[in-house]
């Protein structure tokens with residue numbers, strides 16, 4: 569029988585757990601962890617996402633701040649700002665909300681964040697570590713999917729999983745985590761057999777793979793990719 573996994577309840581549960589962890593960390597005498605979220609331009613959806621991230625971080629006890637820039641900021645100035653935050657010992661995590669203006673090189677900007685502070689896991693070093701089953705900072709949406717499977721005790725070992733969508737920030741990391749090898753040192757190891765389908769997968773093939781799947785993750789950003 570189908571089981572509905574409730575992401576909202578799980579998110580609240582995790583936030584409560586994190587709140588306790590952060591409080592314990594600070595009680596041990598450590599500095600309050602801090603997060604800086606850079607946003608370029610005035611895309612309303614991006615603002616909402618960043619506001620929600622800042623709100624969630626503050627809820628768990630993190631000193632979080634949104635840093636807003638006009639879309640006219642140059643790539644060099646943006647990277648200089650990231651480098652300033654990289655060097656700031658009081659800043660633990662940095663993210664640049666995507667998308668950024670098309671005039672900028674997104675890869676260059678993501679790689680400007682020092683890998684240890686790259687909370688999004690978009691730096692090429694973190695991507696490489698993820699792809700080689702090494703401990704890494706993993707993109708949040710992918711980690712959310714895995715956390716749901718783990719907390720609902722959904723077995724993945726040897727199961728057939730289909731990931732629909734191959735975006736570098738969502739579909740790809742989800743597929744990487746699902747097929748990760750327990751014998752390696754990431755500490756995760758989900759050991760599923762993973763098929764990645766995407767916009768050029770013929771419809772009959774998509775149906776074939778989905779019918780044979782134990783787990784289907786749609787990561788297309790669209791509803792009703794599969795029915």
Ligand SMILES: Nc1nc2c(c(=O)[nH]1)N[C@@H](CN(C=O)c1ccc(C(=O)N[C@@H](CCC(=O)O)C(=O)O)cc1)CN2
Nearest residue numbers: 617618663664665666667688707708709737788789790
């Ligand atoms: N620096 C970042 N930029 C962007 C990220 C990111 O992770 N880091 N991801 C997206 C925007 N975003 C978060 O910032 C984000 C957008 C949408 C979703 C998502 O899961 N959407 C669901 C619907 C969820 C709902 O409405 O309840 C879906 O599409 O099915 C997660 C994260 C780009 N920029």
